[in-house]
Amino acid sequence: MEKAILADEPIDDIINWSDSQAPWRQDCLRRLATTADLAQADFDELLAMVKAAAGFTLASPPPVVVPFAKAHFGGGAHTPIIFKRVGNITGVNLLIDKATL
Numbered sequence: 001m002e003k004a005i006l007a008d009e010p011i012d013d014i015i016n017w018s019d020s021q022a023p024w025r026q027d028c029l030r031r032l033a034t035t036a037d038l039a040q041a042d043f044d045e046l047l048a049m050v051k052a053a054a055g056f057t058l059a060s061p062p063p064v065v066v067p068f069a070k071a072h073f074g075g076g077a078h079t080p081i082i083f084k085r086v087g088n089i090t091g092v093n094l095l096i097d098k099a100t101l
Contacts, residue, residue: 011073018068024049026067033072 018026024046031042048062087100095101 011070014073015068015070022053023065023067024053027065029068030066030072033068 014029018029021029027049028046031038031046035042045063048058049065052058052062085100089095089099089101090097
């Protein structure tokens with residue numbers, strides 16, 4: 001049974017999950033956290049990592065994996081998201097249907 005790791009911030013849960021993933025997935029998460037759109041070079045490099053992990057012989061070695069870290073998410077420096085209003089709620093716990101918060 002795995003030991004649960006308590007997170008201080010929501011991003012810590014993502015990092016803990018990422019640490020349990022294959023290295024190429026960790027690198028993919030890092031890329032997705034640092035850019036809005038992946039370039040073709042990103043797809044090519046990730047594909048090379050996947051192929052190497054699957055045991056394929058590559059013409060050149062895949063790029064070095066850079067795992068996802070808190071620093072890639074801005075190190076917690078992001079402006080917090082603040083919900084100002086949520087409306088037309090249906091079927092959520094004890095809230096009245098069609099309620100507005």
